[in-house]
Amino acid sequence: MTQTPTDTPGEGQARAHFTVPANHPMVTVLGSGDSLLRVIENEFPSTDIHVRGNKVSAVGDPEEVALVQRLFDEMMLVLRTGQPMTEDAVERSIAMLRDEAGDLRDTETPAEVLTQNILSNRGRTIRPKTLNQKRYVDAIDKHTVVFGIGPAGTGKTYLAMAKAVQALQSKQVNRIILTRPAVEAGERLGFLPGTLYEKIDPYLRPLYDALHDMLDPDSIPRLMAAGTIEVAPLAYMRGRTLNDAFIILDEAQNTNPEQMKMFLTRLGFDSKIVITGDITQIDLPGGTKSGLRQVREILDGVEDVHFSILNSTDVVRHKLVGRIVDAYDQYDSRSGHDRHDTGHDRHNRK
Known part of the structure; x- marks a missing residue:
């Protein structure tokens, strides 16, 4: 022009x-x-x-x-x-x-x-849409351990998974491991119907859905059967050392400090870890401290560990989602409510 x-x-x-x-x-x-x-x-x-x-x-x-x-x-x-x-x-x-x-x-x-392309699949290209998202993606390239912290819809998990698939396809890693803590507000695994795998499936379903956007759906069962892609609850990570892997911990705000330490120490050679979560949406039982909230105090300044913070301006869902996030933040500021507390915490104080 x-x-x-x-x-x-x-x-x-x-x-x-x-x-x-x-x-x-x-x-x-x-x-x-x-x-x-x-x-x-x-x-x-x-x-x-x-x-x-x-x-x-x-x-x-x-x-x-x-x-x-x-x-x-x-x-x-x-x-x-x-x-x-x-x-x-x-x-x-x-x-x-x-x-x-x-x-x-x-x-x-x-x-x-x-114009920064991460991954293309079936005519669709995945790329960052905001400056903070680009910096988050760049940080994943540059650092071994990256934390993506922000509200719902900011693309923190989706972009991390796109980078994981990109790393697998370019042979930077041999496998992808996706994990979440099996914690949800108002539900307990023991009360859900079915076998153990059927009980945990709802917690892991968002990770499966993202995989289907990024890979040929027919190839996913084969990759999972071969162990190239593993989707499992966080408890299954204990006692393992994960080499040559791209590891994503999603919904990390629902880990306790001991689980966070356990997960971080699974890091093996030639691996990369991305941890995502929203510290305003903690579903842990009352009195339990979030490992994600604590870990920033512990690891801030540690070499090769990076914290990427996303906010409502990075929401890439419907425009209304960003406005809802802002409205809740404003409400909390006006009323003095602390959304870092769980419903259990507030109930216990009454």
Whole structure:
């Protein structure tokens, strides 16, 4: 995209012109029915944005016009890779550019975030969608032990599993081990019907579901039968040393300190561990401390251990999920409630 010289039509205002190359249809830039343009106009309400042919102009506050300029440049970089722009991608790009404008550190650009491919399967590509997600994925590449901590929908487990499959396919590891503590609010394994495996299956089902997104479903039973992929409750990790493996502990907020230590010390040679969890959703019995909450105090600053923190802005589910997370946080701040406590804790204090 080229920019013609900028002039200032009025005091305190700036004008910028952009020309979209002829080989990029305007519908890819503006969206079907101008849907992408509407997102941009909504995000920059004080900036006048006009389109004529393949030319786009923006008039307004110099800082806002500069952001619009950067946005169109980043959009073109993404489109040149053959990846389409979506309304969500435009919104996230604007958020990243605004954060970058207020951050003096060198940071990744929206195009770098949105075009980083992790895994492709059946025509679908898995990639980070936010800056924190990209930094989380990069940390998994750089460190042996990585903690992904954040609320539901931030992609912490899904991205970790994509990196595990990528490592297996590139022969960086020989197997994937996926585990969760079998703890759930209001339920006890002894009261669930069926055999032991049938009892624990509901706790491991989310991991199976993610695997089906990333691998040919027909290959999963074969890989599991061969031990290349293992999905098991955390208790099955005790006493083992796990070499040449990519190991993921999901729902780690529901481990106690002893379980967390046990799991971390399973690390063997040429292995990588990713631990994910949400410290605001602890389902442990009353009085039990979460191993995930404690471990950050213990391991903070330890070499080759990294903590990635994700928040509501990294939620990649329905937009409403991020708003729900924020609403709960605001409610807790107003009312003085502590969601780190379990329902059992509050009951015991009454």
